[in-house]
Amino acid sequence: MTAVLSTHGLIARYGDFQALYGVDTELHAGEAVALIGANGAGKSTFLRSIMGLLPVGREMVLLDGEPIGGTATDRMVQKGIAIVPEGRRLFTGMSVEDNLRVAIDQAARFGAKGGWTLTRLQKLFPILAEKARAPVQSLSGGQQQMVAIGRALLCQPRVLLCDEISLGLAPKVIREIYAALPEIRAAGTAMIVVEQDVGLAQSASDRLYCMLEGRVTLTGKSGDVTREQIGKAYFGAGHAVV
């Protein structure tokens, strides 16, 4: 079984500062993979590198076996990778519906095929229908996160990257958002979920990778890895999970 998306010795730097030191990962069709790690471990950098937002080598990122590393971000979306960015990054000053329409427009422009429609999305997150005309900045954090997820899905991705979608949200809202993930997976979309909450990451994924200081320190089936193993990989050897 070949991977939909894989990285091979992925290296990324911000100027002189090296943030990723040869990261190898694989994502199979329909799979959900969690990426955990402390702040500054390189999780967001990893997702940004895949999206072409940081300069990386061509052979370092493969989509269906084809080298695509460093391709322009809009071309990445066209190839079927979408991201729910950290901090949501919605288009302020535009309505909820217009935010979503931007994605619909672009998907139509490059003829992307997929099952996501505005109606289906509004069924998944009813608030998107209720607040369709509202300016996006007037929504609560959780509602904005739903818009961000919706916008990414309307790009009709085969691979969805989610960057800390629970950050700064109330536990009830986090549950609501994570409850939507199974339906997204059922549509055949493979996912990489970056998550701070280890328990949440384990329950929402098939496999997980743990990162520390720009390297993968642990990988395994989400159900199999123990708290102890994660603790070691998360903080480095010699520490325990509190």
Place this chain on the structure above:
Amino acid sequence: MQWFDALVQGILLGGMYAQYALGMALMFGVMRIVNISHGDLVILLSLIGISMATAWGLAPVSVLIILVPLAVLMGWVLQKLVLNRVVGSDPLPSLIATFGLSIALQNLMLQIWSANSRSLPGHGIESQSIEIGGIYIGLLPLIVLAVATGLTWGVDLMLKHTRFGRALRAASSDVEAAAMTGINPRAVYALATAVAVGILGFAAVFQSLRSTVAPADGPAQLIYAFEAVIIGGMGAVWGAFLGSMVLGISQAIGFRIDPGFGVLAGHIVFLIVLATRPQGLFGKAST
């Protein structure tokens, strides 16, 4: 009556400024590109139009039909070759690049057309007027105002309801997030600048019909466009239109007070707005 006449003439003058300001509202107000060569492009297009009219004996309408597509092409090339290299969150690189372009264009025009003032022969249209209740309204200024209204309306609809308009608003709000949604910001910006400079094609024809143009006239037009956009409020195309009206009316009233005070009156109103309501009369305070 004298003051009512000033008001009417001010609105008509505002129509001319609205044509300069609309392109500026798109580039500066929406894309945040500071284009110092804005006025020089109007003058360049005007001089090209005048040369075409005299060489081939074209009527103003024919000049307009040729000049607008030429302006669109010019805008697209400008964005592709120059502005796409300097666009970003920092307005300074675009300011410097277009400042250089402005000087280069002025000198190029001086070389080709000399420093003489010229105007576009309008075959009488520029001197026709209609009398309504004792006030004379020039036919040409009335056409200018109507065209400005139509263009503003068109651009506003385009921004609100088309795929391109949404993509442009998205890219202006957050370039990186726009790319993450599949938008190619450079392609969108190239098209937007093409539209903005295309509008200057209209402004060029009307400017050279209603008065004279010379290679050094650009910076004055630039100032009026900037002032109108800032008075009206960034990012709102109708704001730029109304800002142009405020500027036109201020100048017309200023001219009635003292013929030397007109242009200054416009600048004073601009400064008062900038000091008391920096987000513009119709803009929202930035958050």
